[in-house]
Amino acid sequence: MPVTNEKDWEPKIVAFFCNWCSYAGADLAGVSRMSYPPNIRIIRVPCSSRVHPRFILRAFERGADGVLVSG
Amino acid sequence: MPRIGVFVCWCGSNIGGVLDCPQLAREAASFPGVVYSVDYKYMCSEPGQNLIIEAIKEHRLDRVVVASCSPRLHEETFRKALARAGLNPYLLEMANLREHCSWVHAKEPEKAQVKAVDLVRRAVAKAALLQPLVSSQIPVTKRCLVIGGGIAGIQCALDIADAGHEVILVEREPTIGGNMVKLDKTFPTLDCSACISTPKMVAVASHPNIKLYTYAEVAEIGGYIGNFKVKIKQKARYVDHDKCTGCGTCWEKCPSKVPDDFNGGLGTRKAIYIPFPQAVPNKPVIDANHCRVFNNKKCRVCEKLCPTGAIDYEQQDTFIDEEVGAIVVATGYELFDWTKAYGEYGYGMYPDVITGLQFERLVNAAGPTGGKIKRPSDGKEPKTVVFVKCVGSRDEAKGKSYCSRVCCMYTAKHAHQLLEKVPDSQAYIFYMDVRTPGKGYEEFYQRTVQDGAIYVRGRVSKIYQSGDKLVVRGADTLLGRPVEVKADMVVLATAMQPAAGVETTARLVGAPVDQDGFIQEAHPKLRPVETHTAGVYVAGCCQGPKDIPDTVAQASGAAAKVVGLLSHSKMSTSAMISTVNEALCTGCMLCEPVCPYKAIEPKVITERLPGQPPRERTVAAVNSGLCQGCGCCNVACRPGAIQVKGFTNEQMLAEVDAICL
Numbered sequence: 001m002p003v004t005n006e007k008d009w010e011p012k013i014v015a016f017f018c019n020w021c022s023y024a025g026a027d028l029a030g031v032s033r034m035s036y037p038p039n040i041r042i043i044r045v046p047c048s049s050r051v052h053p054r055f056i057l058r059a060f061e062r063g064a065d066g067v068l069v070s071g
Numbered sequence: 072m073p074r075i076g077v078f079v080c081w082c083g084s085n086i087g088g089v090l091d092c093p094q095l096a097r098e099a100a101s102f103p104g105v106v107y108s109v110d111y112k113y114m115c116s117e118p119g120q121n122l123i124i125e126a127i128k129e130h131r132l133d134r135v136v137v138a139s140c141s142p143r144l145h146e147e148t149f150r151k152a153l154a155r156a157g158l159n160p161y162l163l164e165m166a167n168l169r170e171h172c173s174w175v176h177a178k179e180p181e182k183a184q185v186k187a188v189d190l191v192r193r194a195v196a197k198a199a200l201l202q203p204l205v206s207s208q209i210p211v212t213k214r215c216l217v218i219g220g221g222i223a224g225i226q227c228a229l230d231i232a233d234a235g236h237e238v239i240l241v242e243r244e245p246t247i248g249g250n251m252v253k254l255d256k257t258f259p260t261l262d263c264s265a266c267i268s269t270p271k272m273v274a275v276a277s278h279p280n281i282k283l284y285t286y287a288e289v290a291e292i293g294g295y296i297g298n299f300k301v302k303i304k305q306k307a308r309y310v311d312h313d314k315c316t317g318c319g320t321c322w323e324k325c326p327s328k329v330p331d332d333f334n335g336g337l338g339t340r341k342a343i344y345i346p347f348p349q350a351v352p353n354k355p356v357i358d359a360n361h362c363r364v365f366n367n368k369k370c371r372v373c374e375k376l377c378p379t380g381a382i383d384y385e386q387q388d389t390f391i392d393e394e395v396g397a398i399v400v401a402t403g404y405e406l407f408d409w410t411k412a413y414g415e416y417g418y419g420m421y422p423d424v425i426t427g428l429q430f431e432r433l434v435n436a437a438g439p440t441g442g443k444i445k446r447p448s449d450g451k452e453p454k455t456v457v458f459v460k461c462v463g464s465r466d467e468a469k470g471k472s473y474c475s476r477v478c479c480m481y482t483a484k485h486a487h488q489l490l491e492k493v494p495d496s497q498a499y500i501f502y503m504d505v506r507t508p509g510k511g512y513e514e515f516y517q518r519t520v521q522d523g524a525i526y527v528r529g530r531v532s533k534i535y536q537s538g539d540k541l542v543v544r545g546a547d548t549l550l551g552r553p554v555e556v557k558a559d560m561v562v563l564a565t566a567m568q569p570a571a572g573v574e575t576t577a578r579l580v581g582a583p584v585d586q587d588g589f590i591q592e593a594h595p596k597l598r599p600v601e602t603h604t605a606g607v608y609v610a611g612c613c614q615g616p617k618d619i620p621d622t623v624a625q626a627s628g629a630a631a632k633v634v635g636l637l638s639h640s641k642m643s644t645s646a647m648i649s650t651v652n653e654a655l656c657t658g659c660m661l662c663e664p665v666c667p668y669k670a671i672e673p674k675v676i677t678e679r680l681p682g683q684p685p686r687e688r689t690v691a692a693v694n695s696g697l698c699q700g701c702g703c704c705n706v707a708c709r710p711g712a713i714q715v716k717g718f719t720n721e722q723m724l725a726e727v728d729a730i731c732l
Binding site: 055059 | 142143144169172174175177178179182183186190647699700702703705706718720724727731732
């Protein structure tokens with residue numbers, strides 16, 4: 001995680017969302033015109049059990065500040 | 072190098088109003104592998120799809136990225152467009168610009184634009200690694216199992232059977248008919264319920280394509296869409312139905328009297344019984360809990376009197392195996408047990424506080440009173456009757472949060488029937504709201520008001536006995552004052568809830584239930600009769616409270632889906648399932664226990680290596696009919712031999728890399 005004192009620093013969050021629940025939930029958030037911060041990037045997986053620990057480590061290696069696995 | 076085309080959709084102003092789509096398309100052109108990119112107002116429209124098809128041909132595209140709405144909405148649409156252009160449909164990747172970006176970040180368009188670029192970059196990175204996929208074919212057993220023989224199950228079974236497919240209908244009660252045959256009249260037309268449902272019951276029994284199992288339950292279900300294996304438990308009836316003629320001697324002479332569940336406990340039946348005279352099949356069963364023979368007493372009256380020797384006290388439960396291609400769950404509803412929750416209404420202490428279903432039996436000519444409205448305590452004709460709506464419905468504290476949908480209408484019907492049948496009677500209806508959404512429903516309600524029913528807007532806070540009257544205390548919230556009615560009888564419109572045992576059925580078929588225990592449909596609007604398990608459909612009140620017209624419509628809808636499935640002798644499975652690279656598989660079988668669908672089995676292969684004798688070794692094998700493509704096995708596999716097609720390790724890592732850039 002970059003150590004920074006910048007006030008406008010925003011974390012970069014990578015999310016692995018299950019197609020059948022959380023991804024659909026994120027769709028529903030959109031359909032319901034809810035609003036959330038734009039620093040989350042969603043990757044669709046067929047099930048949260050598809051998320052290999054390697055994917056999470058790779059995200060951190062590539063500069064993600066947080067990883068969210070939801071299913 | 073792949074030749075990727077990127078198609079950015081405006082979705083009118085849904086995406087185009089927040090994001091700069093032309094800029095996105097220009098940016099996408101710089102991503103590796105992209106040879107063509109364009110934006111368009113409505114990519115899913117006919118001209119939009121043609122634009123994709125033309126571009127595929129003109130620019131020799133071999134991978135397509137559509138940046139538009141959720142793939143859950145239009146992935147199929149665009150896959151078909153790819154297929155029309157002669158491209159394998161699985162060479163498509165979508166970027167979700169609408170649900171995951173423009174709609175949720177409408178207030179921050181600049182940041183949304185940055186995110187949108189990332190989302191498109193991710194889709195391009197994955198697209199570059201996509202492989203053409205083909206689905207495999209599995210056979211379809213052209214037979215359907217319908218669980219539950221109420222009006223939903225009956226309608227569904229008849230529709231499927233009429234279309235020429237075999238149906239196995241399983242009902243746990245001794246007769247089919249469910250709750251509908253208990254009703255007297257049906258709103259808003261006041262059709263006689265039995266007159267319209269019993270002919271359907273007879274049609275089920277006599278249909279050459281329907282095999283009916285009553286007094287039976289589904290014990291086990293295995294397999295998958297097109298190929299389910301079902302074990303049905305036929306409970307012992309202690310009456311041989313092959314010999315029985317249904318003459319009725321046994322139940323006339325049986326000395327044991329039991330409270331009659333069919334009449335809501337208002338009358339009695341015998342220990343050997345048919346639930347009601349028009350039961351299908353019209354042959355009795357012995358209720359072993361109440362029969363004297365099973366309680367070590369002397370009796371055997373029915374055995375002695377039966378002219379055909381059909382009584383068999385030694386009969387055992389039997390199990391029957393059936394194979395089906397589709398399953399419809401139509402297990403129906405029961406009433407919420409108000410006696411455990413509503414102390415202020417007496418916890419069921421007062422015999423003259425009854426439920427709507429009991430009232431149905433009281434006004435029913437086939438009921439315990441022969442259709443004369445008599446109150447249970449002393450058999451007097453009630454002159455003043457209070458109807459209380461929303462008992463258990465719309466009451467999170469004591470019952471259910473949902474509206475049961477039928478109570479407003481059947482209460483109006485009950486009030487109408489009371490006013491019609493009992494001279495000088497008074498009907499008071501305590502309500503929260505009057506909801507009449509249905510054809511002719513509002514008109515029926517207005518008619519009841521004109522008949523003289525008194526509607527009081529407010530809840531009842533207390534019911535207590537005073538002499539031979541029930542005092543009902545409540546509030547009229549429109550007038551803002553307390554109300555007290557001295558009533559002869561009180562009818563509670565209790566909530567509908569899923570019939571007992573729905574969780575077991577749901578678990579057997581692998582369908583989830585919602586927070587209230589109703590079976591969850593696959594999509595509330597667009598897939599209302601399907602469940603999340605392929606090949607399993609839902610009809611009637613086990614999916615949510617509904618009235619008879621809606622139930623019948625849903626049952627026919629489920630039947631249409633089943634007929635659609637059974638009209639093919641083979642079906643293609645999902646292409647995005649696990650596949651084993653046998654060269655890498657070590658046969659450790661770690662994948663087998665993690666698979667929730669039991670889709671993986673060991674398989675012995677013979678390997679021929681140059682210069683060595685052939686040798687046998689074990690590898691994992693995936694059943695394409697069972698695999699749902701979840702990817703558990705993919706993660707468990709140490710050598711990386713099992714991969715989910717369309718979600719391979721390589722593809723996923725490329726996505727992570729692209730999205731983190």
